[in-house]
Amino acid sequence: MSKHIDITELALRDAHQSLLATRMALEDMVPACADIDAAGYWSVECWGGATFDACIRFLNEDPWERLRTFRRLMPNSRLQMLLRGQNLLGYRHYEDSVVDRFVDKAAENGMDVFRVFDALNDLRNVAQAVRAVRRNGKHAQGTLCYTVSPLHTVQGYVDMARGLLDLGCDSLCIKDMAALLRPQAAYDVVKAIKDACGQQVRIHVHTHATTGVTLVSLMKAIEAGADCVDTAISSLSLGPGHNPTESLVEMLQGTGFTTSVSKPHLHRIKDHFAAVRPRYAEFMSNITGVETDIFDSQIPGGMISNMESQLKQQKASDRLKEVLEEVPRVRADAGYPPLVTPSSQIVGTQAVFNVMMGRYKAMTGEFADLMLGYYGATLGERTPEVVAQAEAQARKPPITERPADLLKPEWQALRQAALALPGCDGSDEDVLTQAMFPQVAPKFFAKRDAGPKNLGQAPEAATPAAAASPPAVGGAEPLRSAIVYDVTLGGRTRRVTVTPAA
């Protein structure tokens, strides 16, 4: 018996998002595209919320142009994106016609595979996007956000899988954004879905490497019938990123499971990003190696660093332990949402508020919305007392309907707002950019003509230590220009201008 296992390469999206704070410039990816296109991957993930955001916020780069460039340079590949369902790539729910326009435009610009997820696993929040993908004749992949709680069961994931297939999804993805998917669970979930929904249902598995166990989880998922796994080329892998593509290939040798990626191409892709990565040292994650505490705390690494910086701003760094203990309580009150953007930020910030000001004495608007159903439904019941407090503080009622059903048609208003901005080119793409990132897009449009920036630096300049220090005034090269000092000369001290001796 022999089965072919497909691979999705993450280098161009989630890998540098997880390892280099999403800062990689397009020009540092372009030289690898021909090899990626020829390597034999099932798909190439290359677009998503954070890469779109980073393009316009940090890189002065048009994300739509990035997509068109990928399309041109990788004509033989399935291009894949991560889409936050009704949130698109933004942080609020959009009305259905905006969802339709976004998917139309993404497809038109070259996207093939849409991995659609909702942070609460609420199927109603992915339905419209899935329909739009299908209407465009593209591949709709329905996503189960994997998490662990007293309420999350294998049967629950099977039920959700059925629901996604009923929506018309072409395949399913088990998305393990926090590296919590242990080997036995991977096996159990994949096997149960295949047994219940049919062996022909395509299952993809996305894991992060943070806890060190998930390459084993991919092996067990494959043994249970998974068809495609996500990996990143070794030079952009591990830590809070993903398992290395080359290791996945080697792992399967002799097992009866085969891959068909080309080693010489992998080697060149690896060498390319090995040379690029040190240039982004300034943005590198502090996490190297593995971190298994996540299994006990259920709190992903990125969420902890967010909470740490919030506490620091409040001069309360010593209260982190209380906050870490508060998070599971807040999550339980909220009905056990998976912790992934944006639910991780919402739960984490409320936990900080609870510790600093007393439990639920003050709620963020987002947490109140979560408690009142404005992000959708959660698996567990929300604690009624906290819902009541949210209702009182936010002065709006709890809802049970699909959040986007409350929205009125908004395309024309979004279009007018965008077209009024200097530098907006009037395209639907620009309208969508403005709709999803209303704070950032206007600045981007205004300076777009200046062209993309590359934030990479020569490796010696890009060390984390250099980034952590203030700008180099009086630093490593302190005396190149004149500086004012107190100088004692002939017994008298006077303030003078000094330049270094030649």
Add this chain to the structure above:
Amino acid sequence: MSKHIDITELALRDAHQSLLATRMALEDMVPACADIDAAGYWSVECWGGATFDACIRFLNEDPWERLRTFRRLMPNSRLQMLLRGQNLLGYRHYEDSVVDRFVDKAAENGMDVFRVFDALNDLRNVAQAVRAVRRNGKHAQGTLCYTVSPLHTVQGYVDMARGLLDLGCDSLCIKDMAALLRPQAAYDVVKAIKDACGQQVRIHVHTHATTGVTLVSLMKAIEAGADCVDTAISSLSLGPGHNPTESLVEMLQGTGFTTSVSKPHLHRIKDHFAAVRPRYAEFMSNITGVETDIFDSQIPGGMISNMESQLKQQKASDRLKEVLEEVPRVRADAGYPPLVTPSSQIVGTQAVFNVMMGRYKAMTGEFADLMLGYYGATLGERTPEVVAQAEAQARKPPITERPADLLKPEWQALRQAALALPGCDGSDEDVLTQAMFPQVAPKFFAKRDAGPKNLGQAPEAATPAAAASPPAVGGAEPLRSAIVYDVTLGGRTRRVTVTPAA
């Protein structure tokens, strides 16, 4: 069904040997010993050739005293060492009575488990050490050095396992020093040995993490019946080191395989070494992440850097590719030895000689010895023409007997040589130290009274970058004290002393 899986912790020996060039000082291990002793490991590896060597060469520390300290601080643990069979901890064969004395003294000073291996997998080179361990009532673990070649088969490892058990070994170890043990091979070898030799035969599995696949290999080895696996606490794991202990524990949850190490203890051990590790940044391996090229080249990472530095000395760095292609040929000529100390160095150096001077035009003495049987027997036949060349160049005949059978009793001579050295305390331990490291021991004895050195540094001073740069004169804090400058004041330039304005 449920089976308990034992764990050997590598932090105190192979982990810092692989990651920090064996430089960790005893005083940086001592604070972790109580937690290690209480964590519930099957054994604690803490002694071997490289740690012994580093103690007397770099740390001015008596390795026997280190062993006694471990014994005192970890009274509840099995202490484990790696022993190179008839080579003991040195680089030549010793006569049997020296082997006996070494094992007696190691046992007397507190060693419990002796993992005995031979670089060529020649059983005759481990037999005397195994007998000595048994005579002392200690645990003798017979080792199969795992490698890959056209001649190495599952059946071959089974035959070797039988041979080791016939010698009286209490358990077996599959030692994967180069991270070449893929998951399916791990399963096949363990299962075949259990099937052939009995399920009651204890099998330990030692892998490195270099290629990124070996945690999966440990999973498959456990499924096939392995009883104990080697791991290192996460803060001293990965890269050319080993799989993280905590990840192994988490990996098994829900599988029916259980472990009994204590998470709170693991956490404290992790935190301790996380704080210690940055102090040794200067000695850290360049390899981070994974390296799967080894599967194709069969050449372990450490061996490549050795060959690189040899070529550099000859101003021939551009010929590395030729050397890498020559290594497999030399290994085949030598009968496919596993590549592990010392065979890796012997084969690698000869490959460099072949490229620089023509194939076998000049042989190292060690390579000639290898070809002539003076290190023992290899699995494959050695190329007769090369054996003839070795005979001609070394002017001695090939042998087929056990190399140590050629040696005359040597204890008295070794004892006299040691006792003549200033600072030798006359103990059998000192005689053994001198016997194994005749170049280094005399200097160590002479300065032993000065006490141990700690080569760790404050992290900011110990970064590789800082180590590479000159000392920080005029660096980050250039202006705390007075400096001389040319100052222009009132139109005249004068040389003055300057201090920064308050």
